[in-house]
């Protein structure tokens with residue numbers, strides 16, 4: 001019997017991926033339980049979904065933390081050497097030092113609060129499910145150690161195509177004939193971490209953005225839940241490619257069948 005993992009789910013919006021975890025956890029098809037739901041925005045529907053399932057919810061006021069960083073980062077007591085962090089971070093690219101460091105300080109303040117809130121629930125994994133904030137190395141190094149990758153993300157495109165905040169829009173407007181979804185471990189770049197699993201869906205000629213998003217989301221729910229089950233059953237191995245990149249191997253003998261099932265699901269609505 002696979003171990004039940006403890007998940008901290010971070011989100012910024014409607015939380016349909018969270019709902020899929022909650023439903024599958026309740027029906028016993030997810031070997032995990034959501035122990036806390038965290039949002040960077042108050043009032044989002046994802047928080048309501050957590051409350052309805054009696055899961056503790058927390059809001060981290062990113063707006064207020066970023067504002068503080070912007071105004072007086074040099075006087076703030078930060079849990080990290082900001083200039084050293086700036087040397088290694090890969091997410092903020094403003095050439096104006098004061099602007100970049102202020103933004104980084106704000107992120108660190110928000111992340112420090114988030115770490116304290118999340119760690120109180122002792123999660124095994126931090127699961128990003130539509131969390132629309134960039135995470136700095138301060139947060140990621142707290143959870144990722146060597147080959148212990150503990151932060152997962154789902155991205156609505158076939159990475160490395162279309163990283164960023166608008167995966168479905170970019171897929172649709174580019175005119176690609178297959179879209180995709182990617183579950184990956186979060187590293188310190190934007191959507192660049194080791195790829196865990198991917199699935200593709202067709203883009204039909206009469207699709208609009210919403211039909212494409214619906215098809216992709218159905219696939220997201222299936223792929224994300226499967227990845228968590230693979231982690232729960234220890235069927236995941238990390239190795240290093242000859243180019244130095246961390247790669248993820250899935251040891252499940254049913255892997256080919258599962259990939260085929262995802263393709264069938266993706267092609268099941270030829271509307």
Ligand code: GAR
Pocket residue numbers: 011012013014015016017018046129130131132154155156164165166167217220
């Ligand atoms: C999902 O499509 C997810 O892949 C995407 O946000 C949506 C959240 O939907 N994430 C990103 O774009 C991350 N860059 P949900 O709130 O209904 O789960």
